Amino acid sequence: MKRFFDATLLILASLGFAATVWASEGGIAWDRFPKERMTNVAALQNGAQLFVNYCLNCHSAGYMRFNRLRDLGLSEDQIKKNLLFTTEKVGETMKVAIDPKQAKEWFGALPPDLTVIARSRADIGKGSGADYLYTYLRSYYRDPEKATGWNNLVFPNVGMPHALWELQGQRGARFTDVKDAHDASKSELRFDAYVPIAAGKLSAHDYDEAVADLVAYLQWMGEPAQGQRVRVGVWVLIYLGLFTVIAWRLNASYWKDVK
Amino acid sequence: MADFKVASTDATLAEKLLTWVDNRFPATKLFKEHMSEYYAPKNFNIWYVFGSLALLVLVMQIVTGIFLTMHYKPDSALAFASVEYIMRDVPWGWLIRYLHSTGASAFFVVVYLHMFRSLLYGSHRKPRELLWIFGCAIFLCLMAEAFTGYLLPWGQMSYWGAQVIVNLFAAVPLVGPDLALLIRGDYVVGDATLNRFFAFHVIAVPLALVGLVAAHIIALHEVGSNNPDGVEIKAKTGSDGRPLDGIPFHPYYTVHDIYAVSVFLVIFCAIVFFAPEFGGYFLEYNNFIPADPLQTPLHIAPVWYFTPYYSMLRATTDQMMTVLSGLVGLAAVLAIFKARLGSAANLFIAAAAGLLIVLFGGAKTLLSSLGLVGLAQSWLLAGFEAKFWGVVIMGAAVLILFFLPWLDQCPVKSIRYRPGWHKSLYAVFVFFFFALGYLGSQPPSEPGNYVSQVGTLVYFGFFLLMPWWSRLGRFAPVPERVTFAAH
Numbered sequence: 001m002k003r004f005f006d007a008t009l010l011i012l013a014s015l016g017f018a019a020t021v022w023a024s025e026g027g028i029a030w031d032r033f034p035k036e037r038m039t040n041v042a043a044l045q046n047g048a049q050l051f052v053n054y055c056l057n058c059h060s061a062g063y064m065r066f067n068r069l070r071d072l073g074l075s076e077d078q079i080k081k082n083l084l085f086t087t088e089k090v091g092e093t094m095k096v097a098i099d100p101k102q103a104k105e106w107f108g109a110l111p112p113d114l115t116v117i118a119r120s121r122a123d124i125g126k127g128s129g130a131d132y133l134y135t136y137l138r139s140y141y142r143d144p145e146k147a148t149g150w151n152n153l154v155f156p157n158v159g160m161p162h163a164l165w166e167l168q169g170q171r172g173a174r175f176t177d178v179k180d181a182h183d184a185s186k187s188e189l190r191f192d193a194y195v196p197i198a199a200g201k202l203s204a205h206d207y208d209e210a211v212a213d214l215v216a217y218l219q220w221m222g223e224p225a226q227g228q229r230v231r232v233g234v235w236v237l238i239y240l241g242l243f244t245v246i247a248w249r250l251n252a253s254y255w256k257d258v259k
Numbered sequence: 260m261a262d263f264k265v266a267s268t269d270a271t272l273a274e275k276l277l278t279w280v281d282n283r284f285p286a287t288k289l290f291k292e293h294m295s296e297y298y299a300p301k302n303f304n305i306w307y308v309f310g311s312l313a314l315l316v317l318v319m320q321i322v323t324g325i326f327l328t329m330h331y332k333p334d335s336a337l338a339f340a341s342v343e344y345i346m347r348d349v350p351w352g353w354l355i356r357y358l359h360s361t362g363a364s365a366f367f368v369v370v371y372l373h374m375f376r377s378l379l380y381g382s383h384r385k386p387r388e389l390l391w392i393f394g395c396a397i398f399l400c401l402m403a404e405a406f407t408g409y410l411l412p413w414g415q416m417s418y419w420g421a422q423v424i425v426n427l428f429a430a431v432p433l434v435g436p437d438l439a440l441l442i443r444g445d446y447v448v449g450d451a452t453l454n455r456f457f458a459f460h461v462i463a464v465p466l467a468l469v470g471l472v473a474a475h476i477i478a479l480h481e482v483g484s485n486n487p488d489g490v491e492i493k494a495k496t497g498s499d500g501r502p503l504d505g506i507p508f509h510p511y512y513t514v515h516d517i518y519a520v521s522v523f524l525v526i527f528c529a530i531v532f533f534a535p536e537f538g539g540y541f542l543e544y545n546n547f548i549p550a551d552p553l554q555t556p557l558h559i560a561p562v563w564y565f566t567p568y569y570s571m572l573r574a575t576t577d578q579m580m581t582v583l584s585g586l587v588g589l590a591a592v593l594a595i596f597k598a599r600l601g602s603a604a605n606l607f608i609a610a611a612a613g614l615l616i617v618l619f620g621g622a623k624t625l626l627s628s629l630g631l632v633g634l635a636q637s638w639l640l641a642g643f644e645a646k647f648w649g650v651v652i653m654g655a656a657v658l659i660l661f662f663l664p665w666l667d668q669c670p671v672k673s674i675r676y677r678p679g680w681h682k683s684l685y686a687v688f689v690f691f692f693f694a695l696g697y698l699g700s701q702p703p704s705e706p707g708n709y710v711s712q713v714g715t716l717v718y719f720g721f722f723l724l725m726p727w728w729s730r731l732g733r734f735a736p737v738p739e740r741v742t743f744a745a746h
Contacts, residue, residue, distance in 0.1 A: 063343035112548075115343065120547035124539045222547075223346065225353040232354075233532025240528060244521040251518040254510055258301050259745050 027154045028139070028191070033130035037216040038227075044072045047217025050210060052083045054163050055114060058103065061094035063115040064221050071224055107148070107159040118215070118222040130219045137164060137211045141173035142197060153191060168207045169200030293480055298505030299512055300486035302741040306380070307484075308519035309373035315520055316366045317472065321465065323359040331411065333457035335450040338413035339549040357535040363405055364541045365527055367564035370401060374660075378685070381672025382485040388664040390478040393471055395661045400468045402565070402657070407460040409562060410453060414546030419559045421456070422448045427572070430647040447552060488741045489672025495740060504741045540700075558702045566699025567692055568653045571718070573703060574711035575649035577620060582712070583648075584621020587612050618642045652715065659722045666722055669729040671737050678732030684721070691717040 037043045048069055051061075067090045069079050076090050084090065094115075103110050121129035136154045140162035143151035148161035153173070162168070172195040180186035202210060220226070266278040281287050330349050332341040345352035374394070377383050383391035410421045425448065429439040444451030483493055483502075492502040506512075536542040540563050545556050561569050591612030595605045616622055620642035626632075659666075671677060674685065691714040698707045698714075 063340060063347060065348070068347070116547040119536070120544055122536075122539060122544045124544075129544070223353070225346070229353065229357075229532055229535075233528065236528050236532060237525065240521060240525045244518070244525060247514075247518040247521040251514045254514045256745075258506055258511065 027156060028135070030127040030131040030135045030154070031138070033128065033134040033215055033219075034212050035130075037212050038219060040216070041073050043213045043216050044220055045074060046210070047213040047215070047220075048072060048074075048083065050214045051114075051217050051221075052085070054214075056085075056094060056096060058096065058098050058107075058111045058160075058163075059114045060096040061115045061221060062113050064094045064224075066090050066092060066094065068224050071227075072220070107161075109159050111160065114218065114221070116222045118219040129222070130215050133218055134211060134215045137214065138168075138208065140165070140168070141194060142170055143173075164207075164211070165200065167200050167202045167210060170197040171195055172197055293476075294509035294513070295507050297480055297508040298492070298502050299484045299508050300490075300492045300502075300504055300741055301506045301511075302486050302488060302504070302743040303484075303512070303515070304487050305519075306372070306376035306487070308516060308523075309369045309376060311516040312369045312519060312523050313366065313373055314472070315523070316362055316369060317468070320359060320362045320366065321469075323355050323362065324461065324465075326355045327359055328461055333411070333454050335413060335453050335550070338411060338453060342412045354531070357531045360542055361527065361531045361535060361537075363408065364537070364562070364564065366401060367405070369523075370398060371564075374398065375689075378663075379674045380485055380487050381489045381667065381669070381674075383664045384485075384489075384667060384672050385664065386482045387478075387485060390475060390482060391664055392661055393475040393478055395657075397468065397471045397475060398660070399657060400464055400471060404460060404464045404468065405562070405564065407456040407464065410448075410456045411460065412546060413453065413550045414543075415548045415550055415554075415556050416543045416546040416559070418448055418550035418552070419556055420561055421452065423559055424561075425452075427646075427650045427653075430644070430650050432643060432647065435647075449552075485672065486741055487673060488675060488738060490737065490739070490741050492741065504743070560700050563696060563700060566697070567695040568656055568699075570695040570699035570711045571656055571715045572649040572653045573699070574708060574715045575645050575652050576708070576712075577624065577645045579712050579715070580619045580645050580648055581621055581624045582716075584616045584619045584624070587615045587619070587621075619648065620645065652719075656718060659719070663722070663725075666725040667729050668726045669734075671734050673737070676735040676737050678734065681729075681732060684728070687717060688721045 066079055066084060066087070067076060069083065070076065074083075079090055087095070098111070100110050118129040118133060121132040123132070126132070132154070136152065139153040139155075140150055141153070142149060145151075146157070148159070150158070150161045150165075151173075152158040162170075174192040174195055175189040176192050177187045178190045180188065200207065223229075263282055264278055266275045270278070277287065327345065330341060330345045330352065332338055342356070345356050347353075349355075377391065377394070406421075406424065410417045425439050425442050428442060429435040431438055440446065442452075443449070444455055483491075483505075486492065490504075492504040495503045497503050530537055530541070536544070543560075543562065560566065591608050594600070594608050600608070617640055622640045623642055626640065669677065669681075674682060694710055695714040695718070698711050701707060
């Protein structure tokens with residue numbers, strides 16, 4: 001029996017080892033998106049405004065209707081006046097006028113549709129899609145070697161230039177050569193620090209806040225029913241909880257006859 | 260024909276109606292046979308709720324599926340958008356979709372537990388062999404249903420998962436490429452594939468599934484339920500001909516199952532409403548990206564319920580086939596020198612083992628290691644590639660279940676009366692099944708692959724050696740009547 005346990009332990013240990021190896025792959029660790037923002041309607045509205053102004057020029061949100069923004073407390077009039085640039089009809093989805101051929105020429109690929117981007121970018125063991133986007137939009141730096149002049153720590157060699165640079169300003173990145181601990185002939189560039197180049201419209205703190213609002217909006221847009229889902233879910237579980245108690249007592253009262 | 264009954268003059272309208280129906284259709288008779296006078300053992304424990312739960316989930320999948328079909332478009336240009344349309348624009352569409360997607364995983368949870376119950380208490384043993392075989396066929400149909408259904412949202416994982424699995428069929432010698440073409444309906448997974456998978460998912464497989472479930476229940480009610488003691492309750496009947504340890508299914512087990520259903524729904528609804536993606540295991544994150552035939556995802560993993568078998572497929576490397584060749588050789592030598600079957604049988608065993616070793620690629624490996632590369636690559640001795648055997652092993656892992664009633668030669672049915680080390684063996688089996696499942700969801704790695712190979716050997720060893728090990732050990736005496744303490 002002892003041998004069996006030893007073998008089991010060995011296997012478990014090797015599984016654990018394998019898991020840590022995999023976890024260390026890939027880019028920088030993701031920051032945590034401030035989740036409480038999902039319940040802040042003003043933040044979501046601000047995020048919608050940022051999205052329409054900065055993202056919707058190149059990216060579409062082809063499954064998202066403008067009038068769904070009413071769920072964020074906006075009236076149809078407000079949507080029409082402030083957010084409708086590409087279409088007249090408030091029931092339209094968020095299409096974009098960019099020519100796919102040109103987009104391919106400029107960025108190397110067609111900018112992806114953003115409707116469910118927050119859902120698609122999650123990764124088991126790394127974080128939610130919102131965590132990724134929150135980190136990604138705050139990890140741009142100037143890189144003269146890239147065609148767009150921009151690079152990103154969490155998405156190296158990204159095709160998209162920094163769309164929010166007016167807000168954040170510009171900064172470079174300093175890397176240091178780190179010798180490989182196991183092989184002296186190898187070295188790798190490790191990120192050291194950002195180097196400010198030009199200030200933007202927003203302070204660092206305000207920029208983080210703005211990105212959080214934008215990501216909150218993207219997260220909401222990925223599943224507009226998510227708030228309703230949770231609200232309904234609470235009532236469903238309360239009902240089922242009561243029902244379970246009744247079913248439990250009913251069962252007991254029948255089964256007391258069984259000897 | 261039964262006698263024509265006449266309702267008494269003071270009968271209520273409902274009674275008169277029932278009499279009218281009973282004279283034309285065996286409504287009351289069926290209810291009695293399958294519910295109020297179907298005697299089930301009174302000592303069922305929690306393991307016995309998963310059959311009813313599987314039926315509940317089946318009905319739920321069919322009902323939610325009908326509503327999804329009303330809005331879904333099986334067209335490669337529209338499928339992804341139509342799912343998002345359901346999630347956004349169809350009233351309560353998100354709920355229907357989450358019930359269906361979570362239901363798929365729930366189905367496998369309850370069916371795996373239902374099958375393991377059988378393993379625990381010997382429910383597959385005589386006279387329930389056919390009942391078990393119907394169950395295995397249901398499991399196969401369920402896998403086909405899940406596989407075809409997973410393509411329908413037309414996300415990246417749908418697309419590439421189908422691509423990988425259909426390509427496996429191409430590894431079958433001679434007919435493989437044509438077979439894969441037949442399944443796909445095209446040279447790559449495309450619109451034709453989506454349409455035929457849709458047809459299989461919404462009508463062909465469900466029809467077979469419902470028929471098999473009916474056969475499963477009819478067979479169960481013919482032979483009667485097994486129980487945690489593995490005792491036949493029909494062996495001890497009272498003067499009225501009813502089993503002494505049996506109680507009517509209705510109301511005792513209907514009320515029992517209502518209780519189980521309510522507990523199940525608490526867990527199920529908690530997932531549907533609060534974690535419908537279930538951390539990326541029920542709805543994979545990559546599947547929120549529309550299918551792109553030009554962009555292969557870095558890591559393709561099937562949904563969790565297929566991962567144990569997927570692990571076995573990946574574990575089947577050349578190295579694994581060499582080990583298997585060695586095992587076949589060893590088994591043949593043991594059989595020839597230990598079993599004393601006579602020279603004709605020995606000759607047959609040696610020839611069969613030799614053929615298997617060649618087909619497994621063991622001869623090739625042996626000859627190459629001796630430096631005879633040219634001879635090793637001759638078509639006569641090359642055998643089949645490991646990829647093909649991977650497919651065979653994956654298929655065999657499911658098909659071997661069909662033979663369980665004859666592999667299990669244990670003198671007692673229930674685990675309760677088996678030796679302690681049998682329980683340990685079950686524990687090892689379960690551990691490796693989980694390990695295979697976990698590893699199948701992860702990107703391939705060297706240590707992971709070794710564990711998968713051990714897991715594959717444990718899985719097959721557990722079943723193939725069962726005729727031998729299940730007879731061994733000291734068995735506790737089985738009681739004459741079921742053990743039951745009143746609640």
